[in-house]
Amino acid sequence: MKKLVFAAGALGALVVGGLVIWPIGKVPASITQTGDVQRGAYLARVSGCISCHTNSEAGGAALAGGAGLATDFGTFFPPNLTTDKESGIGGWTVEQFAKAVRQGISPSGEPYYPAFSYPFYADFTDQDIADLWAAFQTVPPVAEAALEHDVKFPFDQRWGLKLWRAAYLYDPPTEPIDEKNAQWNRGRELVRGAAHCGACHTPRNIGGGRLLDAVFAGNEALPGGSKAPSITPNSLAERGWTVSNLAYALRTGVTPSGDAFGGSMVEVVQGNTRFLSPDDLEAMAVYLLDGDEPRADRVAQGEGAAANKDM
Missing domain, CATH: 1.10.760 (Cytochrome Bc1 Complex; Chain D, domain 2)
Structure with missing residues (x-):
């Protein structure tokens, strides 16, 4: 029994040691x-x-x-x-x-x-x-x-x-879609890439990975106790969002009802989106309200490709 415990410990140490020296990136x-x-x-x-x-x-x-x-x-x-x-x-x-x-x-x-x-x-x-x-x-x-960072073991x-x-980890789907126009593709590039809307508006699993079959479906458990609503095309349309009022809200923080954004979205508008050009704000709104190719939510590229297939 002691030999088995020793062997298991040695194997575990070997695995950890391998991970420590495992080179990453290019x-x-x-x-x-x-x-x-x-x-x-x-x-x-x-x-x-x-x-x-x-x-x-x-x-x-x-x-x-x-x-x-x-x-x-x-x-x-x-x-x-x-x-x-x-x-x-x-x-x-x-x-x-x-x-x-x-x-x-x-x-x-x-x-x-x-x-x-x-x-x-x-x-x-x-x-x-x-x-x-x-x-x-x-x-x-x-x-x-x-x-x-104040992070505890492990x-x-x-x-x-x-x-x-x-x-x-997977490559963000920001590349242009041939069938779409330049405005839609610019919105996709911003929403899926630099503006990283999915960081908050996509639910995550227990390991902190985004659920790729629920992109933009909302997140009920953001840091600090905040929540992010669904921003899929259907949910946005159901709540009365249009290209014009969504672009306006991203610039001012004011919603179609005359209310103001709450939670962490206040910081997003104040620190980020209010500085965007009118063209870029409209492009983001066009993309969000029109939706994306289904494959873009599921095609995983890069280091996490295989694992993401079952997420």
Whole structure:
């Protein structure tokens, strides 16, 4: 019996050791494009970088670290993204930045927790990355490290995130659909990608993976006790949403009934969508109200392809 216990322990140690040294991600190609600061700043707004990594309520400096995000797995604190070389990303290269944004992997090769919405940014182009990088280079350095995540065992073991990635990480369906027009495809690119609407409006399983057969069906258990309603085409139409009033609401926070958005959507409007162009807001509304190809909810690409088939 002792031999069996020893053998099981040794096997377990071997498995854990293998996971710890298991390499993840790909080495990004060199980013040689010249970045456009204004376009990068716009993309940072769309993607929630500024609102997430700035603790506005506490009077924090822009991108110097955000307020804690309380989840069932622990509380996560968005890090400092200023140009400070010690506390921020001032010592990074643009390629390390690209790997972090598109793959969720730190310069040291460690996986980031999926509280960071990197799964939605995987299709950012090299030009997108160059633009973002150029914009971030204009941010004044703040020599103050963000708080450490408050995560208990076993979720504090980052090697375990490699299993999470294998099970739940997939490429976002942002590529254009030939049968659709440019406006619809732009809306799809924003909603499915940078604006990451599915991060809140899609239910998740016990492991924190999004349920791909229920995309945009709503989430009753958001961090902090908030809820996100269904934003499928049928549910939006049933509640009286149209392209014009949805685009207006994303800019102002005011609903068709004259009421205002509640919960975390207030922060989304204030920090993100109110800065979008009228064309982009309309494109998002057109996409959300028209719906998507069924296969887009189910085709899983990338690291989690096999596992996602049974989600």
